[in-house]
Amino acid sequence: MTTAEVDTQHPGHDNKTxxxxxxxxxxxxxxxxxxxxxxxxxxxxxxxxxxxETVTIQYSRGPNEKPKGSLTANHSVKVKNKMVFDVYLTTRS
Structure with missing residues (x-):
């Protein structure tokens, strides 16, 4: 979901991009x-x-309370400007 697709009625909507x-x-x-x-x-x-297939998401440059970590399915994280996400898609062999 990009900015253009965001539902402005969503409770997490913030005017700050x-x-x-x-x-x-x-x-x-x-x-x-x-x-x-x-x-x-x-x-x-x-x-x-x-x-x-398995997905692993690591993030860095996050908010001060948790600047880096992992993001797991059905969870979310607060965003910060220039926050970095590395998404790895792997398959069992």
Whole structure:
């Protein structure tokens, strides 16, 4: 979900737009938080996970209370301008 797709009625909507970096690509974001699923869709637009695929999301340059860490399914994290997300898609062999 990019800024253009954000529902302004969403309770996490914030008028302040920040730039986040997902797999080296910049995206505008105007919500206070971003979920695992939203970060994944920014990294792999339209991709549906196949059986055996796993996603790992690491972030850095986050808010002072937790500047780096992992983001797991069904969870979200507060965003900060220039926050970096690295999304890894792997398959079992």
């Amino acid at each position: 920040v730039t986040i970096v997902v797999n080296t690509r910049e995206h505008s974001w105007d919500q206070k938080e971003i979920s695992f699923e939203q970060v994944f869709q920014l990294a792999y637009p339209g991709h549906q996970l196949a059986d055996g």
